[in-house]
Amino acid sequence: MRLSRIILPVGLSVLLVSFAASAQRRKSRVASSTKPAPVKPVVKPINTDDLKALISKQKDKPLLLNFWATWCDPCRDEFPDLVKIDGEFRPQSLDFVTVSLDEMTELTTGVPKFLVQMKATMPTFLLNVTDPEPAINAVDPKWQGDLPATFLYNEKGEVVFKHFGRVDTAELRTAIEKAVKKS
Amino acid sequence: MKKRNVSVLLAALLVLTAAAIAGSGRTNSEIPAPPAIGATIEEFSLPDVNGQDRTLKSIKGKNGTVLIFIAVQCPVSNAYNERMEKLATDYKSKGIAVVGINANGTEDAAAVKAHAAEKGLSFTILKDPGNKIADKLGATRTPEVYFLDGSNKLLYHGRIDNSQNPSAIESNDLKDALDSALAGKPIEKTEAKAFGCSIKRA
Numbered sequence: 515m516r517l518s519r520i521i522l523p524v525g526l527s528v529l530l531v532s533f534a535a536s537a538q539r540r541k542s543r544v545a546s547s548t549k550p551a552p553v554k555p556v557v558k559p560i561n562t563d564d565l566k567a568l569i570s571k572q573k574d575k576p577l578l579l580n581f582w583a584t585w586c587d588p589c590r591d592e593f594p595d596l597v598k599i600d601g602e603f604r605p606q607s608l609d610f611v612t613v614s615l616d617e618m619t620e621l622t623t624g625v626p627k628f629l630v631q632m633k634a635t636m637p638t639f640l641l642n643v644t645d646p647e648p649a650i651n652a653v654d655p656k657w658q659g660d661l662p663a664t665f666l667y668n669e670k671g672e673v674v675f676k677h678f679g680r681v682d683t684a685e686l687r688t689a690i691e692k693a694v695k696k697s
Numbered sequence: 698m699k700k701r702n703v704s705v706l707l708a709a710l711l712v713l714t715a716a717a718i719a720g721s722g723r724t725n726s727e728i729p730a731p732p733a734i735g736a737t738i739e740e741f742s743l744p745d746v747n748g749q750d751r752t753l754k755s756i757k758g759k760n761g762t763v764l765i766f767i768a769v770q771c772p773v774s775n776a777y778n779e780r781m782e783k784l785a786t787d788y789k790s791k792g793i794a795v796v797g798i799n800a801n802g803t804e805d806a807a808a809v810k811a812h813a814a815e816k817g818l819s820f821t822i823l824k825d826p827g828n829k830i831a832d833k834l835g836a837t838r839t840p841e842v843y844f845l846d847g848s849n850k851l852l853y854h855g856r857i858d859n860s861q862n863p864s865a866i867e868s869n870d871l872k873d874a875l876d877s878a879l880a881g882k883p884i885e886k887t888e889a890k891a892f893g894c895s896i897k898r899a
Contacts, residue, residue, distance in 0.1 A: 658855075659838060
């Protein structure tokens with residue numbers, strides 16, 4: 515009699531716990547099966563005026579700007595590092611925007627496809643101009659247009675780091691760390 | 698024990714070699730600015746794709762020379778192959794020589810020669826090992842043009858035109874510069890920029 519008093523509550527408890535665990539597993543299975551498919555990144559066209567506005571707008575945090583193209587080998591090579599930097603520093607108040615110099619025909623094809631491959635989620639624009647020179651000069655008159663090109667602006671909008679060609683990730687990280695600490 | 702020492706030594710050598718390779722390529726941020734318009738480009742000598750040294754004096758045109766930094770693998774440079782070839786053919790009879798220069802450390806003379814044959818580029822192409830001339834001219838991308846007059850004075854620097862897509866050309870900057878120079882008129886636009894592949898410096 516005494517034994518049954520002990521066994522019964524223990525048995526009931528075990529049953530309850532296993533039922534709860536099984537329900538939790540079912541719930542998580544349902545949750546994972548209804549998880550939305552990865553969203554195809556939206557790449558927006560940008561003209562020279564909008565690019566100027568993007569650079570000169572009042573900032574409350576540092577802005578990293580990377581110019582690239584899917585046809586540019588060093589751009590593709592450095593992109594995984596930039597994606598890591600975005601994941602690491604966006605929570606620390608870094609804005610990161612990329613501008614693709616691909617043809618407009620790649621707006622909904624090659625460029626978003628590449629971003630999906632890279633698991634990149636930063637806002638990306640595609641420069642939509644017939645003459646690229648005003649855009650190049652608006653960013654930096656000393657820039658000849660060689661890709662990739664990377665610029666870091668502090669919260670005051672001043673260029674605190676720039677690099678033409680494949681960026682040195684360590685140098686860029688140091689500059690970003692300094693910029694996010696000051697902002 | 699000896700075997701272990703050799704392995705350690707080999708591993709250290711591998712690490713050092715990888716570090717040396719990674720650190721050897723200079724970036725375009727470290728390249729001097731291009732010469733000013735009007736500056737005279739000094740005589741130079743570079744090997745052609747057959748390894749034969751060619752001086753600027755031996756390849757220049759009577760009325761001018763167009764030096765174009767080109768590439769084997771750059772899609773932008775390749776988009777201009779036909780336009781560069783046509784330019785070379787059209788202006789040869791007018792005393793202007795077109796000369797290609799490949800300064801990419803990643804593309805050897807054999808690859809440049811094979812590419813020229815495949816793409817039908819008949820103009821002289823030089824290799825610039827160590828980027829000696831690319832550095833002197835401050836060249837950073839492909840294609841990038843330097844138009845010198847008959848006395849090697851720099852008259853125009855920059856792009857061939859505004860678009861790698863032939864159907865979107867609105868500004869024939871290089872051609873306009875050549876025609877103005879040949880007509881004895883001042884060149885309206887002496888510098889023009891476009892996007893291109895960065896030169897892969899050695």
